[in-house]
Structures are given as C-alpha cells and as structure tokens.
Amino acid sequence: MTEQEAALRLRILKTAQDQFFSHGFTKVTVDEIANRIGVSKKTIYKFYPSKDELVKAVTETTLKDVEQCCRQIIDDENLGFVDKLQKMMTHAALHISKMGKPLIEDLEKNAPEIWKEISDFRSKRIMEDFGKLLKEGVAKGIFRKDIDRRLILLIYNNVIENVISPEVLTQIPFTASQVYETIIKIFFEGILTGEKPVKYLPKKIVERSFKKGKK
Amino acid sequence: MTEQEAALRLRILKTAQDQFFSHGFTKVTVDEIANRIGVSKKTIYKFYPSKDELVKAVTETTLKDVEQCCRQIIDDENLGFVDKLQKMMTHAALHISKMGKPLIEDLEKNAPEIWKEISDFRSKRIMEDFGKLLKEGVAKGIFRKDIDRRLILLIYNNVIENVISPEVLTQIPFTASQVYETIIKIFFEGILTGEKPVKYLPKKIVERSFKKGKK
DNA sequence: AACCGTAGAAACTAAATAAGTTTCCTCAAA
DNA sequence: TTTGAGGAAACTTATTTAGTTTCTACGGTT
Numbered sequence: 001m002t003e004q005e006a007a008l009r010l011r012i013l014k015t016a017q018d019q020f021f022s023h024g025f026t027k028v029t030v031d032e033i034a035n036r037i038g039v040s041k042k043t044i045y046k047f048y049p050s051k052d053e054l055v056k057a058v059t060e061t062t063l064k065d066v067e068q069c070c071r072q073i074i075d076d077e078n079l080g081f082v083d084k085l086q087k088m089m090t091h092a093a094l095h096i097s098k099m100g101k102p103l104i105e106d107l108e109k110n111a112p113e114i115w116k117e118i119s120d121f122r123s124k125r126i127m128e129d130f131g132k133l134l135k136e137g138v139a140k141g142i143f144r145k146d147i148d149r150r151l152i153l154l155i156y157n158n159v160i161e162n163v164i165s166p167e168v169l170t171q172i173p174f175t176a177s178q179v180y181e182t183i184i185k186i187f188f189e190g191i192l193t194g195e196k197p198v199k200y201l202p203k204k205i206v207e208r209s210f211k212k213g214k215k
Numbered sequence: 216m217t218e219q220e221a222a223l224r225l226r227i228l229k230t231a232q233d234q235f236f237s238h239g240f241t242k243v244t245v246d247e248i249a250n251r252i253g254v255s256k257k258t259i260y261k262f263y264p265s266k267d268e269l270v271k272a273v274t275e276t277t278l279k280d281v282e283q284c285c286r287q288i289i290d291d292e293n294l295g296f297v298d299k300l301q302k303m304m305t306h307a308a309l310h311i312s313k314m315g316k317p318l319i320e321d322l323e324k325n326a327p328e329i330w331k332e333i334s335d336f337r338s339k340r341i342m343e344d345f346g347k348l349l350k351e352g353v354a355k356g357i358f359r360k361d362i363d364r365r366l367i368l369l370i371y372n373n374v375i376e377n378v379i380s381p382e383v384l385t386q387i388p389f390t391a392s393q394v395y396e397t398i399i400k401i402f403f404e405g406i407l408t409g410e411k412p413v414k415y416l417p418k419k420i421v422e423r424s425f426k427k428g429k430k
Numbered sequence: 431a432a433c434c435g436t437a438g439a440a441a442c443t444a445a446a447t448a449a450g451t452t453t454c455c456t457c458a459a460a
Numbered sequence: 461t462t463t464g465a466g467g468a469a470a471c472t473t474a475t476t477t478a479g480t481t482t483c484t485a486c487g488g489t490t
Contacts, residue, residue: 022382023238023242026447027238027242029476029477029478030477030478030479031477031478034438038438039437039438040437040438040439040440041478041479041480042437042438042439042479042480042481043436043437043438045478045479045480046437049479050478050479051477051478051479164385165385166381166382166384166385167237167381167427169381169384169385170379170380170381170384170391170422170425170426171391171422171423171425171426172390172422173390173391173392173421173422174390175387175388175389175390176385176386176388177388206388207385207386207387207388208386208387210385210386211385211386212382241476244447244448244449245448245449245450246448246449249467253467254466254467255466255467255468255469256449256450256451257450257451257452257466257467257468258465258466258467260449260450260451261466264450265449265450266448266449266450
C-alpha cells in the first residue's frame with residue numbers, strides 16, 4: 001500500500017468515524033461517506049471489504065487510542081494517583097462524549113458483538129484501572145470508603161454521556177468545559193474524605209477537544 | 216375529536232418535529248416516533264394518513280408559528296423599526312437554528328414541494344418584511360445604502376444556520392446566546408451608518424429558546 | 431500514438447428496511 | 461358479558477442500501 005493509499009484509507013476511516021459518532025452507523029450509508037470524501041463506493045470497498053468491517057475498524061481504532069492514552073497516564077511515574085485519576089476521568093469524558101450515544105445505542109441493538117467489545121473494554125479499562133486508583137485513594141484515607149466505586153463510575157459515565165452532548169450544550173448558558181469542570185468538582189468533593197487537602201481540578205480543557213474525529 | 220385525542224395528535228406532531236428537526240425526516244422512521252411516544256404505528260396512522268402528511272403538518276405548523284410571531288412584531292406600534300428589525304432577526308435566528316440544516320437539506324432533496332413551500336415562505340416573510348425594515352432604515356439615514364439587503368439576509372441566514380448548531384457550539388468556549396449576541400453586533404455595526412446612535416442589542420436570549428420542539 | 435491501469439459514476443442484483451395495513455390479544459368501559 | 465380501542469407483532473409491498481459490475485475517462489507509461 002502506497003503512502004497515498006494509506007492516507008486515503010485513513011481519510012475514509014476518519015470520515016466514517018465522524019459520521020458514525022454523530023449519527024450511529026445504521027443511519028449512515030456507505031454512499032454518504034463516499035460522497036463526503038469525493039470517492040466512489042468501489043474505492044471504499046477497496047480498503048474495507050464490508051460496512052461492518054469499517055465499523056469494526058472505527059471501533060478498534062478508537063479503543064486503541066483510548067487504551068494508549070490510559071496507559072500513558074497509568075505508567076507516568078511523575079503523577080500521583082489523584083492526578084492519574086483526574087486525568088483518567090478527563091480522558092474518559094472526552095472518549096464518552098465523542099463516541100456518542102447514538103452510536104453506542106446503535107451498536108448495542110444492531111452490532112452486539114462490537115458493542116460487547118466496547119463494553120468489555122470499558123469494564124476492563126475504566127472499571128479496573130480507574131477502580132484501582134479509587135481503591136488506592138480509599139486505602140490512603142483520601143477517598144471515602146462508603147461509596148461503591150462501581151456506582152461512582154456508573155454515575156460518572158451516565159452524567160458525561162447525557163450532559164456533555166451537543167443537544168444539551170446548545171440549550172444551557174454554559175460551555176462544555178464549564179460543565180465538565182463542575183462535574184469534576186461535584187465528583188471529587190463527593191468522594192473526598194476531606195481529611196487531607198487535595199488538588200483535583202484539571203488543566204482547562206479546550207472545547208476543541210470535544211470535536212469528533214479528532215485524536 | 217376529544218380533547219385527549221387532540222392532545223395525543225399534538226404530542227405526535229411535537230415528537231415528529233423534534234426528531235425531524237434534529238435528523239431530517241428520511242432518517243427518522245415512523246416506528247421510532249411511535250416508540251418514543253409509547254404508541255403503535257397504527258395510532259399514528261389514525262391521525263396522519265401518511266408520513267408525508269406528518270412531515271407536511273410539522274412544516275406547516277412551524278411556518279404558521281413563525282408567521283404569527285413575525286406579524287406580532289410587525290404590527291406592534293410601540294416598536295421602532297430598529298427594534299422590529301432586531302426582534303425579527305432574533306426570531307429568524309431561533310427559527311433557522313431550530314429547524315435544522317439536516318431537515319432543510321433532506322426536504323430539498325427528498326420532498327422538494329415542501330422545501331419550496333418553506334423557501335417561498337422565507338423569501339416572502341424574511342426577504343419582504345425584513346427587507347422592508349432595512350429599506351426604511353436606509354431611507355432614514357440610519358442604515359448604509361451601499362450594501363444590498365438581499366446579501367445581508369443571505370449572509371445572516373448562512374451564519375445562523377452554520378454557527379448556531381449543536382456540533383459547533385460543543386466545540387467552542389461560548390454559549391449560544393454569547394455567539395448570537397456577537398453575530399448581532401457584527402451585523403448591526405456593519406450596516407449602520409453611524410450618523411445616529413442606535414440601540415440594537417436584543418434582550419438576552421435564554422439558551423432554552425434554542426430547544427427544538429419548543430414554541 | 432497506443433496501451434494499460436485505476437477510479438468515478440451509474441447501473442445492477444440481492445438483501446434488508448420501512449411505509450402502511452392487518453391480525454390477534456388484552457384491557458377498560460358500558 | 462359484550463364491545464371497542466389500541467398495543468404488539470406479523471404481513472405485504474415498495475423502497476432503500478450493501479456490495480458488485482459495467483462503462484468511460486483520464487493519466488501515466490511505453
């Protein structure tokens with residue numbers, strides 16, 4: 001595959017990702033993706049043998065990117081676990097809000113095996129690594145022990161999924177980063193014991209980070 | 216039709232409007248609308264003989280609401296024409312941003328006769344009434360005469376349609392009302408001669424006004 | 431100038447989806 | 461007990477879409 005072909009293949013992937021993230025995949029036709037890029041369906045099927053393979057490629061690329069980012073955070077020895085937790089939460093928020101609800105619901109209904117892959121990944125990556133950090137915080141007396149961490153993550157996931165969405169953000173007098181900062185405050189203030197001062201606010205997220213199709 | 220039946224009919228209309236405004240009408244199935252409301256397709260077809268009729272009803276109701284609001288503004292003798300223009304612009308903005316681009320493009324492609332109705336309405340209502348107010352301003356030396364008002368409206372329509380949209384607003388550090396206020400400033404500063412002081416800023420629009428399906 | 435390979439556009443085939451209708455069943459009201 | 465209405469699902473028919481094939485044009489190579 002030449003470099004130009006690789007570039008085209010990536011462009012197909014990014015355009016599909018953008019459209020699938022916004023609308024789900026069943027509502028987006030291969031014809032539409034082709035038209036957006038300015039190629040024919042024949043060219044798309046040159047790189048991806050079927051629409052399902054394209055959906056899979058979008059999903060796997062997304063999860064790989066998330067995995068890589070999470071690993072960088074976990075493996076960063078310069079960060080304390082609170083910083084790690086906060087960065088993980090930020091990254092999870094970006095992932096959840098970009099890989100939007102329309103696609104997740106669509107996958108659950110129409111491509112359950114891909115949905116299961118995402119669900120398993122989130123369980124492993126979010127519940128394990130995330131949960132490990134929460135557990136460490138409890139052990140050190142920084143986080144409260146009376147709140148089940150699986151519920152923390154369930155609530156967090158739902159809040160991000162439903163509040164940081166284009167439709168909601170259009171109708172409230174707050175920007176995406178303002179909303180996210182408030183969510184982080186409520187969560188951290190809710191799980192901290194208060195016995196030790198903890199800095200948990202992330203560096204301000206620029207709204208552009210919420211752009212779909214962006215790394 | 217009983218009052219309860221009328222309420223159900225209206226609920227079907229509002230749900231359809233909400234979904235069509237966000238996604239266009241071809242991508243929204245009658246099944247989905249029925250599921251959202253918790254009725255069967257049979258019940259929907261009781262009130263609307265076909266999907267096309269439902270789309271037509273949504274469109275006509277929308278245009279009627281806009282017409283009524285515009286008329287109230289035009290007929291309000293307590294308002295100067297600058298206030299009238301500004302209120303018309305605000306109302307046009309709410310209409311354009313709510314009756315979203317997905318539906319307009321969908322109608323143009325798949326239901327051209329409905330699209331033409333909207334287009335004609337917009338020409339008449341926006342170009343005529345709107346244009347009349349601009350003309351009056353030029354005559355009074357308040358607005359510049361060297362800018363064609365058809366272009367003013369074309370540019371205004373495009374700015375509102377493309378900037379005040381959920382996807383864009385998610386990715387910028389401004390709220391919908393902040394963006395709208397800036398648009399209004401640029402437009403009025405751009406068309407005013409500056410010979411006379413003019414107050415043009417609207418009362419602040421609450422973001423909830425951008426909610427689809429809301430009157 | 432001729433040939434070759436590739437991709438766009440559109441047509442094609444087969445499968446899937448959706449509009450609109452009908453059937454069966456349940457429930458509430460008379 | 462009977463009746464009527466609506467939900468759920470099945471059904472029919474039409475339309476759409478996934479994936480394939482054909483035709484044509486264009487650019488590169490010989």
